[in-house]
């Protein structure tokens with residue numbers, strides 16, 4: 096009991112000191128940003144037993160080669176690698192040739208970096224590791240591809256500015272729909288930028304990026320006849336990029352299942368031996 | 379055949395005696411619980427790191443222009459290279475998990491108390507070396523976080539009075555983190571684990587001089603209450619290794635980047651600072667302590683560094699701060715409460731360290747306030763432990779006379 100009183104007294108001093116040091120002094124600095132977390136998607140390749148869907152990878156590679164590669168490189172992948180998920184040698188050769196390359200070449204974009212800088216103000220990043228290099232991973236890449244304004248949203252923004260009279264309720268409504276946050280002044284600035292034609296994306300940190308919307312519905316005619324909706328293309332090209340980020344991932348997971356099964360068995364046996372050995376001594 | 383060879387060797391180098399006295403028949407308290415598994419686990423992880431590291435070096439290129447690509451080459455082209463790298467990267471994480479538990483075990487059961495002070499000191503030295511090794515290893519893949527983490531941490535040396543700025547340039551080998559920095563970090567990253575290995579040897583030497591503590595924290599009657607290390611503890615430790623491997627391999631095979639920062643998959647770019655520089659999780663509590671000292675004007679940096687180093691160095695004097703007649707917190711209710719507060723506080727510090735320095739929490743309070751309070755609680759643990767034991771505020775329960 097006495098010890099408790101002692102602790103309480105010292106505890107009081109400690110609390111006082113915490114308040115003095117912790118709360119009495121101003122912090123060194125303060126800040127904020129834009130862009131919301133992308134929604135989670137179902138990926139066939141996630142989880143212990145998830146695997147890539149080869150048809151999706153093939154469609155994704157088609158989107159990557161026909162669309163993304165006009166600006167982005169995928170430098171850790173050679174065209175020949177694409178055969179590992181079902182393309183024939185002739186198909187790979189044709190894809191490489193469409194980019195002025197041979198099948199032994201890396202997937203390097205034909206766009207000159209200086210030209211890219213001139214037109215976009217920045218060099219489009221290499222996509223080989225994209226799905227591993229952003230928080231949100233595959234969901235983020237998918238989010239970027241689908242996070243541009245759709246027709247309805249574009250129309251909504253244009254309507255705000257059409258009558259030359261920008262009203263607070265209109266901004267509020269648009270801010271809500273586009274996840275622009277609660278600061279109306281800031282939301283208004285963003286809407287003005289959209290109106291001027293800057294590239295707005297719901298999921299890009301800071302909302303405005305140098306990449307114009309790269310894919311829209313119907314842009315690619317899939318070799319397997321699948322309908323090329325925006326979501327389908329985004330899903331396929333993201334799956335392909337997930338493959339490109341770690342072509343050994345499925346090998347890793349299959350090996351993992353065997354390794355863990357083996358370890359569990361081994362550990363159960365070790366536990367049995369341990370019990371047996373320790374049973375010799377009375378407790 | 380084997381027997382006669384061993385006799386021949388033993389006559390010249392008494393290996394069998396050594397194995398008998400220091401390993402198989404080494405007397406071990408019979409009441410050790412599973413928290414005593416973490417020492418052998420730490421050694422096991424060290425061996426994993428050495429084995430995978432040596433093979434990684436065969437393919438890695440310590441050159442600012444090639445390092446990032448060479449790690450991707452390991453991941454993609456080297457047979458089982460992805461396994462080597464993921465074992466190594468997650469090995470570092472699990473090394474800290476194991477070592478933190480090992481240290482906290484010592485703190486709870488009073489393993490640092492006389493006569494184990496030197497054993498405890500060597501442990502702290504190992505911990506410092508481990509942090510240095512992991513920090514320099516993290517620079518090697520030369521991603522954005524490697525580069526900027528290295529820049530932030532090495533910059534701390536500029537806080538040293540008078541020679542600070544020159545010291546930083548000397549450490550960098552230039553006027554910024556660059557190729558020379560990568561080269562020397564690679565050299566040291568290869569060297570330090572072997573120094574750790576040597577220190578582990580001395581650690582065990584000291585252990586075998588004073589023998590293991592036990593959950594009751596009392597001196598035991600070795601004839602009555604100890605068991606030969608083999609088979610009792612070899613099999614128990616092996617079982618621990620099995621459980622450890624299941625968890626560790628679970629991450630290696632199914633979530634190998636769980637503890638990694640996505641930014642480190644972007645190649646280092648000295649022209650572009652990442653939005654938010656975070657160290658690896660195992661440094662976060664200390665990083666939070668460093669940043670929480672921001673109210674001393676131009677002395678803040680130096681004071682922050684001293685507080686950060688002091689947060690670990692204070693462990694050196696722990697054996698003299700704790701004056702309780704009982705070692706184990708099993709018999710020390712107040713110390714036990716402080717201990718759990720300390721653990722919670724470490725998690726709070728970790729959370730503060732993970733957040734940007736200028737983040738706000740609880741509707742507008744700057745997070746650094748939480749950091750400062752948690753730093754005070756961190757050091758408060760050591761102060762209060764001294765206080766309640768030096769002035770007999772804590773009345774320990776009677777300890778048993780035998781286990």
Ligand code: HEM
Nearest residue numbers: 427428431432434435438463467470512515516518519571
């Ligand atoms: C105390 C033991 C060790 C620890 C805690 C440790 C820690 C680390 C860490 C955290 C990384 C960065 C991993 C990543 O994110 O990619 C790394 C990389 C590396 N380490 Fe170690 N390491 C240890 C021992 C060794 C040894 C003994 C060697 C060589 C003999 C070695 C060679 C390498 C190499 C070549 C890399 C770069 C490849 C890579 O990033 O995966 N390490 N180490």
